[in-house]
Amino acid sequence: MKIEKGTLLEMYKRMNEARVFEEKVSYFFARGMVHGTTHLSIGEEASGVAASMALNEEDLIAATHRGHSQVIGKGIDLNRMMAELLGKVTGYCKGKGGSMHIADVDAGNLGANGVVGGGHGIAVGAALTQQIKKSGRVVLCFFGDGAANEGSFHEALNLASVWKLPVIFYCENNLYGMSTPISKHMNIEDIAKRSSSYGIPGYIVDGNDAIAVYQRVKEGAEYVRKGKGPILIESKTYRWVGHSKSDANVYRTKEEIEEWKKKCPIKRLKKYLLEKKVLREDEIEAIEKKVIYDIEASVEFANNSENPPIESLLEDVYG
Amino acid sequence: MGRGGKRMKEMTYAEAIREAMSEEMRRDEDVIFIGQDIGLYGGAFGVSVGMFEEFGEERVRDTPISEAVIAGAATGAAVTGxxxxxEIMFMDFTTIAMDAIVNQAAKIRYMFGGKARVPMVLRCPAGSGTGAAAQHSQSLEAWFCHVPGLKVVAPSTPADAKGLLKAAIRDDNPVIFVEQKLLYKKKCRIPDDEDLIIPLGKADIKREGGDVTIVTYGRMVEKVLNVAQEVAKEGINVEVVDPRTLVPLDKETIINSVIKTGRVIVINEAVKTGGYAGEIAAIITESEAFDYLDAPVLRLAGKDVPIPYNPELEKAVIPSEGDIKEAIYRVMNR
Known part of the structure; x- marks a missing residue:
């Protein structure tokens, strides 16, 4: 499958956006400049960005608590995203959602989810809508290895399979459910194998290879779009940083983390783009500079935005 | 002909619910119906008999026994149009669907800054009296009243069931619709009217009276009306206020009735501790009605036990007509 130059360029840009965005967020959290918590996807940018980018614009995603790369891949206004993390009224959720709930339903982002496995049912329902309305749209349901052990995983895959719903279940297996290694929370290595229980295809993809992720999801989307039912894709990846801001990484070694840093998905894509002469060194540099500029601009936008007025506290409980 | 010259027809509570769903499905193709054995089988309580034949398997969908994804899929479908x-076959099984209901459906609109709608109805057959024991007999409405973002409806008559369900289906919020199973076969004459809509949040005074207010809903309404008729012979005039919708609650009608009578008993079938009767009682005592009270606010509710199997034990859990009468005497100082 040939990927257009424009798509590759955008992919590289969005992966950089995710990285720089999260580094900035991490900096803010470390200095107590924002409250609450956040779950960073540093190291998982190919898995999130390339998967979302493989969809058509009108397709939908259900994201996770570690969803910054996923929603940036879908295409998002960085200003409003940064504003949401800083709790500002200009944010996607008017400052009421924060990092774990970035959503833009009209644009096809059904929301990041604070509950592990919480998006499974929502994705299935969204796919039901597409089937009934014959919209031709598909739903990409992100979840992690931890969520593959939730009951909702089983119920959702089973129902989607029985009803042949247009949904891609996309498991980002980053090898740890918070601190618990996958070897201690399931007796198999490949979550994709679980697809056989539901009579649907299962695939494994190298989640640090943006090109492979893009191609796998794109092919998968075409399959489910034809009404053949759901598929399960397992993307093998790794988060370089802790589960959340309070994580001291006591459950894994520095060596392991360093090993995975060598498999940096952004460097890997850069190498590919240069080797295949898709982009020149100066073009790459221009993208990277632009991203840094855009993230700084998003911080400025967020800082200059107002906090939500106290009167908004009781608004929007009911529609 | 009924009041206002409208044609009337007799139907059961179950038929009224079926008619409400069917009319709304004919009116709006976005309305779909999912649940366990609701299709050809017609639902565990026969509520949806014939709907599968009329609307087909695309819009009347049997699901696996998977409450979590039934509620989750309803949420996702609602958010997307x-x-x-x-139908959750027994309200007891909402326990398996709680994440979807409480963390997802109820929160989505607020959490997303008002930029999503979640128009869905979870129909929940509830209550005891069928001999189904502890896991198929609960009245769990208070749990859902405790979660901002959910609306909770508990109709007591076929007419209310029809009008409120139609309103619930048209509402843009997740609605927990509590159907007490023992009401399914109750009949009454209801207006033959496709536009019979009863707005959520509007109480109904089921009987007017000046001596004591009884606030109650669901199956207890009929019992209270029976007792009211009896004590009227002794000169005690009971006003029966049926809120019909628990969230949003028509506080005004309740408070005004208590101001008028000066005495109030709040009754629910659910267990007493943490029950919604306690919430209503607190609302009354916090309101201006407090100054008009001639007796303490009294609660009457189910015993704090799981529902037992033996029919005599099961009956003893729920306030009886005798209990209601005694409570009336108590607040009347007789």
Whole structure:
């Protein structure tokens, strides 16, 4: 499958956006400049960005608590995203959602989810809508290895399979459910194998290879779009940083983390783009500079935005 | 002909619910119905008999026994443009669907800054009296009243069931629709009217009286009306206020009635501790009605036990007509 130059360029840009965005967020959290918590996807940018980018614009995603790369891949206004993390009224959720709930339903982002496995049912329902309305749209349901052990995983895959719903279940297996290694929370290595229980295809993809992720999801989307039912894709990846801001990484070694840093998905894509002469060194540099500029601009936008007025506290409980 | 010259027809509570769903499904193709055995089988309580034949398997969908994804899929479908009705075969089984209901459906609108709608109805057959024991007999409405973002409806008559369900289906919020199973076969004459809509949040005074207010809903309404008729012979005039919708609650009608009578008993079938009767009682005592009270606010509710199997034990859990009468005497100082 040939990927257009424009798509590759955008992919590289969005992966950089995710990285720089999260580094900035991490900096803010470390200095107590924002409250609450956040779950960073540093190291998982190919898995999130390339998967979302493989969809058509009108397709939908259900994201996770570690969803910054996923929603940036879908295409998002960085200003409003940064504003949401800083709790500002200009944010996607008017400052009421924060990092774990970035959503833009009209644009096809059904929301990041604070509950592990919480998006499974929502994705299935969204796919039901597409089937009934014959919209031709598909739903990409992100979840992690931890969520593959939730009951909702089983119920959702089973129902989607029985009803042949247009949904891609996309498991980002980053090898740890918070601190618990996958070897201690399931007796198999490949979550994709679980697809056989539901009579649907299962695939494994190298989640640090943006090109492979893009191609796998794109092919998968075409399959489910034809009404053949759901598929399960397992993307093998790794988060370089802790589960959340309070994580001291006591459950894994520095060596392991360093090993995975060598498999940096952004460097890997850069190498590919240069080797295949898709982009020149100066073009790459221009993208990277632009991203840094855009993230700084998003911080400025967020800082200059107002906090939500106290009167908004009781608004929007009911529609 | 009924009041206002409208044609009337007799139907059961179950038929009224079926008619409400069917009319709304004919009116709006975005309304779909999902649940366990609701299709050809017609639902565990026969509520949806014939709907599968009329609307087909696309819009009346049997699901696996998977409450979590029934509620989750309803939520996802609602957010993306359908108006799903989901039947949870027994309200007891909402326990398996709680994440979807409480963390997802109830929160989505607020959490997303008002930029999503979640128009869905979860129909929940509830209550005891069927001999189904502890896991098929609960009245769990208070749990859902405790979660901002959910609306909770508990109709007591076929007419209310029809009008409120139609309003619930048209509402843009997740609605927990509590159907007490023992009401399914109750009949009454209801207006033969496709536009019979009863707005959510509007109480109904089921009987007017000046001596004591009884606030109650669901199956207890009929018992209270029976007792009211009896004590009227002794000169005690009971006003029966049926809130019909627990969230939003028509506080004004309740408070005004208590101001008028000066005495109030709040009754629910659910267990007493943490029950919604306690919430209503607190609302009354916090309101201006407090100054008009001639007796303490009294609660009457189910015993704090799981529902037992033996029919005599089961009956003893729920306030009886005798209990209601005694409570009336108590607040009347007789």
């Amino acid at each position: 359908l108006r799903p009705i989901a």
